Each structure stands twice: as structure tokens, then as C-alpha cells.
Amino acid sequence: MTLPPRLLEIVNRFGRDTDPGIHRLRERLQVWCNGTDQIEFERRWTELVEQALTRPHWIAALFPQACAEFPNLLPLIRSLDNARDLPDQRARGANENLNTWVIEQGDVSLSDGLMGRLLDDLQYGHPHEGPAFLFLSRYYAYLDLLQAYLVADALRPLHERIFAILHLQRNQWPQSYCNGYLYQGWEALGLAGIKPTDARLGAYNITPLLSPSDRVLDVGANSGFLALAVGRHVAHVDAVELNPFLVEIGRSAADFLGQKNVRFTIADIESWRPDTIYDAVFSLANHCTIDGRMSMDFENYVARLFSLIKPGGWLFFESHNVFGPGTGAPGDDGDLDAKFDIIERYFECVDSTMHRSFVPAHDIDKLFVKLRRRPTYLADAVRTFSLAKAITRYRSLPGRP
Ligand SMILES: C[S@@+](CC[C@H](N)C(=O)[O-])C[C@H]1O[C@@H](n2cnc3c(N)ncnc32)[C@H](O)[C@@H]1O
Structure with missing residues (x-):
């Protein structure tokens, strides 16, 4: 299955009919499913994958099991991400390493890459399985990411900030709700929430x-x-x-x-x-x-x-x-x-x-x-x-x- 139909299938699982942002996302995916505007889709998808795989707050929200399995994953991403701002050789090295990482882990045809595994989980996983809200926190965070990166560009800075704050909360506030995801969502902000x-x-x-x-x-x-x-x-x-x-x-x-x-x-x-x-x-x-x-x-x-x-x-x-x-x-x-x-x-x-x-x-x-x-x-x-x-x-x- 090519990517837009796969994404549409995921959105259709538990995306809410009452949410106008989800409607817009479905409509846009449908256009891409029909084969129109593929260059636009590829551009947006590349931006989304890069963001999801290089920002610690997205890694933590979308890949909690990988973070638990490989405790060095988040510190590594964080140090490469920080090094990109350095104006020297190290920044170039960090960029190359990150690009290689994104290409390897972002290839959805590989079932052992992070993005491929995520899509499999969200497409076929059961919301009751695992600890409370594990599936749903990943599922709805992913829908939020899709909204900001595939349809509503204006939401990107807000989503980045909110997920960065959730990441801090996850590390510093005991007993956060909904596996560290948003208890309240708001359609006006493209955030599903519980x-x-x-x-x-x-x-x-x-x-x-x-x-x-x-x-x-x-x-x-x-x-x-x-x-x-x-x-x-x-x-x-x-x-x-x-x-x-x-x-x-x-x-x-x-x-x-x-x-x-x-x-x-x-x-x-x-x-x-x-x-x-x-x-x-x-x-x-x-x-x-x-x-x-x-x-x-x-x-x-x-x-x-x-x-x-x-x-x-x-x-x-x-x-x-x-x-x-x-x-x-x-x-x-x-x-x-x-x-x-x-x-x-x-x-x-x-x-x-x-x-x-x-x-x-x-x-x-x-x-x-x-x-x-x-x-x-x-x-x-x-x-x-x-x-x-x-x-x-x-x-x-x-x-x-
Ligand atoms: C179950 S949530 C309900 C949130 C909100 N009222 C809603 O229904 O969408 C409980 C909220 O109360 C907050 N909370 C817990 N104890 C509190 C207290 N003593 N004073 C103020 N807020 C509190 C929690 O941080 C959490 O955000």
C-alpha cells in the first residue's frame, strides 16, 4: 500500500467525525490518494519525518518503547540536534549523522525502522493493548503531527512548543495524565486530546x-x-x-x-x-x-x-x-x-x-x-x-x- 492510503486508513480508525481539522486532513489525503499533487505530498512528508525523528519531544511522544529499550536514544538525538547550531565542522558532522539517521529510520518500507514500526502499530494496534493510554497517546499525537505538517502549517510553531512542554512535563511532573499526552484537546488548535x-x-x-x-x-x-x-x-x-x-x-x-x-x-x-x-x-x-x-x-x-x-x-x-x-x-x-x-x-x-x-x-x-x-x-x-x-x-x- 502506498503512503497516502495508509495514512488515510490510520486517520479513519479513530479520527473524530466531529473535528473539522480531521475532515480537512482526510480531504487532503484523499487528493493525494488519487495521485494528484504528489510532489507537494513528498515535500510535506519529508518535513514531517525529519521533525518526528530529530526532535526529542516527538521521539519521546511517538516512540516511548524505543526510548525505554535504548536509553541512549534521546540523549544522542538531543546532542546531535544541539550540535547542528554550532558554526563549525562538528555541526556539519552532526547534520550528516542526522540525515543518515532520518533516511534509515524514516523509510516506511522497512518494518524495522522507527517510522515503519510506528505506522504498523497505529494501523493495526489495538487501543486496549498495553499500559493505559499507551496506544492512544501515540495515535492522537501522530494525528496532531499530521495536521500541522500535512495541512495546517500555521499550527506548527504552537504544536512544537506544546509537545516540547509535554516532554518537560513527562520528565519533571510525577503522575501526568494520559501517558503524558494532552488530557484536553481542542479542535481550534488541531490538537485531538483525550x-x-x-x-x-x-x-x-x-x-x-x-x-x-x-x-x-x-x-x-x-x-x-x-x-x-x-x-x-x-x-x-x-x-x-x-x-x-x-x-x-x-x-x-x-x-x-x-x-x-x-x-x-x-x-x-x-x-x-x-x-x-x-x-x-x-x-x-x-x-x-x-x-x-x-x-x-x-x-x-x-x-x-x-x-x-x-x-x-x-x-x-x-x-x-x-x-x-x-x-x-x-x-x-x-x-x-x-x-x-x-x-x-x-x-x-x-x-x-x-x-x-x-x-x-x-x-x-x-x-x-x-x-x-x-x-x-x-x-x-x-x-x-x-x-x-x-x-x-x-x-x-x-x-x-
Ligand atoms: C482529571 S483532570 C480534569 C481537568 C479539567 N477539569 C477537565 O475536566 O478537562 C484534573 C486536573 O486537576 C488538576 N489538579 C489536581 N489537584 C489540583 C488542586 N489541588 N488544585 C488545582 N488543580 C488541581 C490536575 O493537574 C489536572 O489538570
Whole structure:
């Protein structure tokens, strides 16, 4: 099989139909599959392969097993890459060595070269196989690379920066999510992520509830893509996130977009002190995080959110695993009825819906709840939410497990 059909087959496996960037990528690959514009394809493909095989952040993202198997691989690439900037004989030598390396490892007809093995893995590998998110982190990073190098040149500097930051995170931040790849993606940036922001906001139908004068808080804002997308509909967003690498990604995206109404703060939500109260707060999968960095118990967390929202303001709440055993462990929301006994004393439950995860493995379907802050704490509030009913309603929908 020649290369464009092979790439198209890979993109068609789990590329999302809801993503306009993926549509453009498919269309362009289809043109190349038809034999048109081959010189253009070859030029772009050569640039892509050179980038993927000579930048430490792409090597680490796309070839984690090779990095583990050959611990010298990354230091070698890094030193050759650095030496290219030297204005002397050594730079020429480094360039020649890198060129040889790229030609050898980039030849996709060789099944033992890095690029050939990667394409085989992505074309035939199973997303459930191996450690959690190993396949998916490589698959979606590769789709991001294809978008920037085959279709959307303007995204290249941003993608390079974001994957370089992810590489630093991988080495310096314990317990990063999704095998070190992006938890949040954003279609507007050609980044798939495990949770695509526009598709997620669309499924949750949140933006009609926001108004242009609103001030919004996103708790545990991750890479800030959701905060930036929400910022397009409101006056101001505070994005509070503990992980400095993710905040740097959010700030880079804001700079790239020229968007100024999202304020990124590196802070623990427990000790962070706001200078305002909000019309709406997002608490998406953040009340007990599986990285173990959310130290507040559930009632203190809810009381904190109550203190941050105006009376009548919105709390947008996303669960963790509602199918869990309900032991109260991080990530287990099988005890959501008990949690809602608490939450409904502070907030009135307006609507709750279950949603499919956006990836074919490892992530779980989530419950999304819209709540309104009560004027005052209501000690004898009776719970209206029922997890059993939410799950039954969900399972009765066509195509649900
Ligand atoms: C499961 S992710 C959810 C991210 C985001 N809310 C979303 O749904 O897209 C949890 C996030 O909370 C952050 N986090 C964990 N503990 C935190 C804390 N105490 N204060 C602020 N952020 C925290 C993590 O770094 C991570 O980005």
C-alpha cells in the first residue's frame, strides 16, 4: 500500500467525525490518494519525518518503547540536534549523522525502522493493548503531527512548543495524565486530546447558559483549552491549575490565539484566594483527582465552590467513574448518591446527563450535571438526583452498553 492510503486508513480508525481539522486532513489525503499533487505530498512528508525523528519531544511522544529499550536514544538525538547550531565542522558532522539517521529510520518500507514500526502499530494496534493510554497517546499525537505538517502549517510553531512542554512535563511532573499526552484537546488548535473541547462543550450544551458579561472560574483547568473556548462566550475566565507545565501550555495557546480574557494561575484550589465571585464555575472531573493532589474532602470542596459562586449562579459538574464500587477512592464516583446528599444542600440540581467518552479505550463515560447555587445553605434539602436512574436512563439509549 502506498503512503497516502495508509495514512488515510490510520486517520479513519479513530479520527473524530466531529473535528473539522480531521475532515480537512482526510480531504487532503484523499487528493493525494488519487495521485494528484504528489510532489507537494513528498515535500510535506519529508518535513514531517525529519521533525518526528530529530526532535526529542516527538521521539519521546511517538516512540516511548524505543526510548525505554535504548536509553541512549534521546540523549544522542538531543546532542546531535544541539550540535547542528554550532558554526563549525562538528555541526556539519552532526547534520550528516542526522540525515543518515532520518533516511534509515524514516523509510516506511522497512518494518524495522522507527517510522515503519510506528505506522504498523497505529494501523493495526489495538487501543486496549498495553499500559493505559499507551496506544492512544501515540495515535492522537501522530494525528496532531499530521495536521500541522500535512495541512495546517500555521499550527506548527504552537504544536512544537506544546509537545516540547509535554516532554518537560513527562520528565519533571510525577503522575501526568494520559501517558503524558494532552488530557484536553481542542479542535481550534488541531490538537485531538483525550477530551476534545468543542465536542465536549457541545455535548454538554453549556454555552447557551453563559452570557457575555459573565465571570467564570475553571477549577483544575488543565491545559486551559476549555477555559479559552468558554472565554469566547464570556467576559472573563479564571483558569486555576496546579500543574505549571499545563498552565504554560494554556498560556502558549492564549498567546497564539491573541486571547486576553483568560487569566491563568498556578495554584492549589484549596489555598488559592480569589479576588471576585463568579457567575459560573466549572468543576469537571476535579472533586477528587486520581493524581491525588486534591486534598479537600467532598463537603469542604463543595462548600468552597458555594463560596465562589453568586446566588443563582451555575455550577457545571462532571463526575469521575460512576460505575465504580463507591468506596470513596479517588476517581470512584459509585457513591454519587451520597455525594449528592451533600451537594444538593448547597446547590439545586437542574439537569443531569450521561455522556460517551471521546476515545475508544481507557476513558469512561461520564455524568454531567448542571446545578444552581442556592441563596443559602439548606440543611434539610432532599436529594432529587438518583445515580441508578441516571444510569438506567443512559443504558436505555440506543447503542449504549
Ligand atoms: C482529571 S483532570 C480534569 C481537568 C479539567 N477539569 C477537565 O475536566 O478537562 C484534573 C486536573 O486537576 C488538576 N489538579 C489536581 N489537584 C489540583 C488542586 N489541588 N488544585 C488545582 N488543580 C488541581 C490536575 O493537574 C489536572 O489538570
